Amino acid sequence: MKNFSDIEFLSEYLDGRLTANDAAQLELRLRSDPELESALQDLRAARSFLRQLPQRKAPRNFALTRQMVGLKPPLPRAYPLFKFASAFAAALFLFSFAVHAPPLSAGFGGSAAAAPAVAMYDAGEAPAGDAAFSPESFAAPLPEEEPTAKMLQAPTEESAPLEADLPSAAPFNWTALFFIVALLGNGALLIMRYSASAKWR
Amino acid sequence: MDETALIASAQQGDLDAFNTLVLHYQNAVFNTALRILGDDDSAQDAAQEAFISAFQSLKSFRGGSFKAWLLRTTTNACLDELRRQKRRPVVPLEPQTDDGEEIDSPKWLTDPNLTPDQQSEADELEHAVQHCLDSLPVEFRAVIVLADVQELDYAEVARAARIPLGTVKSRIARARLRLRECLRGFEELLPSSFRLKEEQA
Numbered sequence: 001m002k003n004f005s006d007i008e009f010l011s012e013y014l015d016g017r018l019t020a021n022d023a024a025q026l027e028l029r030l031r032s033d034p035e036l037e038s039a040l041q042d043l044r045a046a047r048s049f050l051r052q053l054p055q056r057k058a059p060r061n062f063a064l065t066r067q068m069v070g071l072k073p074p075l076p077r078a079y080p081l082f083k084f085a086s087a088f089a090a091a092l093f094l095f096s097f098a099v100h101a102p103p104l105s106a107g108f109g110g111s112a113a114a115a116p117a118v119a120m121y122d123a124g125e126a127p128a129g130d131a132a133f134s135p136e137s138f139a140a141p142l143p144e145e146e147p148t149a150k151m152l153q154a155p156t157e158e159s160a161p162l163e164a165d166l167p168s169a170a171p172f173n174w175t176a177l178f179f180i181v182a183l184l185g186n187g188a189l190l191i192m193r194y195s196a197s198a199k200w201r
Numbered sequence: 202m203d204e205t206a207l208i209a210s211a212q213q214g215d216l217d218a219f220n221t222l223v224l225h226y227q228n229a230v231f232n233t234a235l236r237i238l239g240d241d242d243s244a245q246d247a248a249q250e251a252f253i254s255a256f257q258s259l260k261s262f263r264g265g266s267f268k269a270w271l272l273r274t275t276t277n278a279c280l281d282e283l284r285r286q287k288r289r290p291v292v293p294l295e296p297q298t299d300d301g302e303e304i305d306s307p308k309w310l311t312d313p314n315l316t317p318d319q320q321s322e323a324d325e326l327e328h329a330v331q332h333c334l335d336s337l338p339v340e341f342r343a344v345i346v347l348a349d350v351q352e353l354d355y356a357e358v359a360r361a362a363r364i365p366l367g368t369v370k371s372r373i374a375r376a377r378l379r380l381r382e383c384l385r386g387f388e389e390l391l392p393s394s395f396r397l398k399e400e401q402a
C-alpha cells in the first residue's frame with residue numbers, strides 16, 4: 001500500500017491534472033514500481049465503474065409551476081389605488097356610522113325602563129330568591145308591563161319636546177355612500193385579482 | 202439554447218425561461234441526487250427542491266458554470282434530505298407488480314438497447330457501485346459523484362461543494378481508493394466483463 005500523497009498524486013495524474021514535468025517523473029516511477037502501477041490501476045478501475053453507471057432519464061418533469069415558487073399574478077396598475085380607496089371609504093364609513101348612529105340605549109327605548117330596574121337592584125329590592133324564578137312567576141304578569149306598553153304607544157306630550165331637540169334628518173346620507181363605495185371598491189379588487197389569475201391559467 | 206440569455210430572463214423572474222433550463226439539466230440534477238441519496242423517491246424530492254431553491258436564489262448566480270452552480274444547489278438539497286431522513290427514518294417503498302411483488306428494475310429504468318443478460322449485468326454492477334457509494338461518508342460521496350459521475354473538473358467541484366481545491370483532490374483520491382476496496386468484495390458477483398475493467402488511458 002502506497003502512502004496517501006502517492007495516491008493523491010496518482011489520482012491527479014489519472015485526471016490529467018499534473019504538469020507535464022510531474023507527469024513524466026511519475027511515469028518513470030510507474031515503470032520501476034509495480035506496487036505504484038497496481039495502485040494506479042485500482043484508482044482507474046474505481047473511476048471506470050463510476051463512469052459506467054447509467055445516466056438515468058429523469059422519471060418525471062421537474063419544471064416549476066408558479067404556485068411552487070410562490071409567484072403571484074401581476075395585478076393591474078390601478079390595483080393599489082383601488083385598494084387604498086376601498087380602505088379609506090371603509091374607514092370613513094365606520095367613522096360616519098359611529099358618529100351618526102343613535103345611542104344604543106335610545107334605540108331600544110331602554111333608558112327609562114332600565115333606570116328604575118337598576119335602582120331597584122341597588123336598593124336591594126330584587127325579586128325575592130326562588131320565587132322570582134318559580135314557574136308561576138313566568139305566568140304572572142310582569143310588574144313593568146304598564147310602563148312598557150306606554151312606551152310602545154304613540155309619543156306622548158312629554159316626549160314631544162325631546163324629539164324636537166334632535167337634529168333634523170341629514171339631507172344626504174354620507175354613511176350609506178361610504179358603505180357603497182367601500183363595497184364597490186372591494187368588489188372591483190376581487191374582480192381584478194380573479195381576472196389576473198385567470199390570465200395565468 | 203442561449204443559456205446566458207435564459208439565465209438573464211430567469212433572473213428577472215421569467216419562469217418559462219427557467220423551465221427551459223430545467224428541461225436541459227433535469228437529468229444531470231436527478232442523477233446527481235440519485236447517486237448521492239441512493240433512493241429514487243428521495244432523489245426526485247431533492248431534485249424538485251433543488252430547482253425551486255435555484256429559481257429563488259438565481260439572483261446570486263454571478264456567472265461561470267451554471268451546471269456547477271445548479272449541482273451545488275442539488276448537493277445542498279441532498280444534504281438537507283439526508284438530515285431529514287436522519288430525523289425521521291422511513292422504509293422506502295419499492296415499486297410493485299399488480300400481484301404485490303417488488304420490481305427490482307422498473308421498466309422505465311431499463312435501457313431498451315441492451316439484451317436481458319446485458320441488462321442484468323448492468324443492474325448488478327449498478328447495485329454494487331451504488332452500495333459502495335452509499336458506504337462512503339456523505340462529503341466524499343458528493344465530491345466523487347460530481348467529479349466522476351457528472352465529470353465536473355476540479356475547480357467546478359470545488360465551487361459546487363464549497364471546499365478548497367486541495368480538499369477536492371484529497372477527497373477524490375480517498376473516495377476512489379475506498380470505492381475500489383469496497384468493490385473488491387463484489388468482484389465475484391460482478392459480471393466478468395466488469396471485472397477489473399480498465400479504461401484506455
